Amino acid sequence: MSLPAAVLAELRAVLPAARVVAGDADRLAGYGRDESEMGEHPPDVAVLVESAEEVRAVFAVASRHRVPVVPVSARTGKSGGSLALHGGIAVSVERMNRILEISSGDLVARVQPGVVTGVLQAEVEKLGLFYPPDPSSLETCTIGGNVAENAGGPRALRYGVTREYVLGLTAVVPTGEILRLGHRSIKGVAGYDLTGLFVGSEGTLGIVTEILLQLLPRPRHAATALVVFASVEDAARAVSRVLAEGVVPRCLELLDDGCLAAAAKGSPGRFPPGAGAALIVETDGNDADAVFAELVRVAELVRGDASGEVLVAQGEAQRRELWEARRKMSSDLKLLHPMKRSEDVAVPRSRIPEMIARSREIGARHRVTVASYGHAGDGNLHVNVLFDRADELPRVDEATAEILRTAVDLGGTITGEHGVGLTKRDFLEYEQGPEVVAVQRRLKAVFDPLGILNPGKVFPPALGA
């Protein structure tokens, strides 16, 4: 669509000219890209907001002219949630990047949505505090994006995902209300959990302008080990054994043979070559001896399934190197095949081996390589379909569809971390059924009756649209 002529003038009436980006195709193209590989969908104009009141003013302009509004932050999302699919106005929170408060007494942090996750973590850790959610993109992604997607990460096994840390937030909704939700107390059950409803709503209900996060005391010690296995089945059995024995480390990350082959190219020397699978295990706590003892306990439990020694990271530098290799996995896989479709299904814990085996079988049938890694402890697997040329895309699409449906058939979900966005909207009904999807459309309409906020995301396009 092309923007009605009056829109630009009205935006410039409510925001300084320097914060209304229009006519600069290169810059707008940047706002139209993310990490989803869904191509480029630039907005017609981008506005750099600095307050809830400014967001409200932008919604007023957009409502008058029925123009789409798309919230954008660091654009590290993997499901296309911030792409301006139908053009319109991109509302960027990049300038709202201040940590407003860190309170040791209340164990909370108050932040603007554009704060980089890793920056917040470093700041709270200086004070002996801890913000657990650790998506792989933590050096570049922002808390606002994490809230929109309900981001997780390896430490979710012990510490849970973003939703568990959001005590409150300020959200501006298309109808113009500035909703101040939640409270500074850890507990609270007054009214519906609107805070929780906004977390993970993928920028389709409102634009979040401030977030109140719960913090924890920082665990003083962490210990990390690498265990290799002859096969992914052996590794999955080891994971089940650890959990069945009542041990919940903070991370239990699985990498299959394809991932290890990619890591051998991208992070040589980090993982033993030739293994069928590997587990990264991490324990934490305040007592160094107890942390190490728990790691030893895990090592004892997995030894029977492992194909080699349990390698304990010696010192902080080795720990960092190991995690850096794990976080680079998504890009290293492209060293095997230049193109990649990355899924993030989650299944019940007992179904992990079956999910991996069936993904491989699906890949073989469609002549694409499938490599899986992820948070085995909580059943969240990143299943990657690797390929070489765009003409393979029809086969990739079919393989991907089967992988997503398999996760649902096993009692799981099409997305454990990345969100539905654009990439998975056609599979939402397969998971939830038409009635649950219809209810969600009605909920969205409570906040966005004109349907101007992030249209085309999460829900499959309505018939005739």
Add this chain to the structure above:
Amino acid sequence: MSLPAAVLAELRAVLPAARVVAGDADRLAGYGRDESEMGEHPPDVAVLVESAEEVRAVFAVASRHRVPVVPVSARTGKSGGSLALHGGIAVSVERMNRILEISSGDLVARVQPGVVTGVLQAEVEKLGLFYPPDPSSLETCTIGGNVAENAGGPRALRYGVTREYVLGLTAVVPTGEILRLGHRSIKGVAGYDLTGLFVGSEGTLGIVTEILLQLLPRPRHAATALVVFASVEDAARAVSRVLAEGVVPRCLELLDDGCLAAAAKGSPGRFPPGAGAALIVETDGNDADAVFAELVRVAELVRGDASGEVLVAQGEAQRRELWEARRKMSSDLKLLHPMKRSEDVAVPRSRIPEMIARSREIGARHRVTVASYGHAGDGNLHVNVLFDRADELPRVDEATAEILRTAVDLGGTITGEHGVGLTKRDFLEYEQGPEVVAVQRRLKAVFDPLGILNPGKVFPPALGA
């Protein structure tokens, strides 16, 4: 209101006669009482449902005749959520009390809403598993009620509240849909968090007929200690010190001098006499030495503030006795004064001493006794206004109102555990403001456009109603 004549006949057409309770005033009176001390509000008829389909059929009858429907379970609620304020049909889930499945492999339990919380806990513990939420009423309350109220308990400090354990649920909504929400995987971010929206919605959005709960491995050991203090300020300072040092025990329960006086009457010998306050501290884990070491660490941290020795419970029997005394606190307080108004505010952790001090000051000003106990670690305090005669109620009402507003003014909430229900609906706007309350009314209308489900609860009556 009186029930339209056709309603009874239509209910008997969809349910066996034995499960439609009408005309029996004594039995109906029972369905009209709970633990809120809001008096008796019997329904016109009670139906004992056994399936989601039956609930749907009841909603169809109620919708045709615009008759109120009130979900009831064990009626242990403290906010009046299950009272049939406007008469109508009570839908009791008491016959839906089966544990459908406990899976060690997936660490989940699937239950009907009428399962008693303590029964579920005992069953999963037999298998080495753990369901943490532990409201004081756990021997009688049910999972369905816990889900409706988002119940907490002492162990919430380390383990969180009910919401954190509900992976999915089946909810029948007044418009007739049977919504199957959530998934069996631990993680999942597809669509809005409808599961979370239903948890804590106090039976105003739908009637839950099945619940899928996440379980944890059972910690093998727990250790409990009692510490006494000269004043509640000293105890609150000790709590802050423990948390600031990065130690998060599973419970940190505070009792003030009034509570200790009540316990001296109701549970003689359990607490040392004459103290100004006490803390119950409990640590847990899989390694007995580490669990005891953590308790010792807490003891070291609080010793400087304490007025006596740290008394470690010797063996399981002593632990149980201590907790039994704690759980009886709500009723023991009536040994001081026969009448009681019980609030459950929550405040930011640093504000605990101020909340307690201001509650006492408010009590003194209104000539009522105030005694506080609760989950000091997470700022959730049960502030009790004690009195002797009904003619004191105007002063009690004023004191209560000031206590609730004080919690909000300190950054907290009017309810940390019990819900808004009937007892606190007039204070919801003070906490959340009119816009947030208005949005919630619109959300309710998505599921209940006729306003037949649990009318008069949570939200203040609309003008003219």
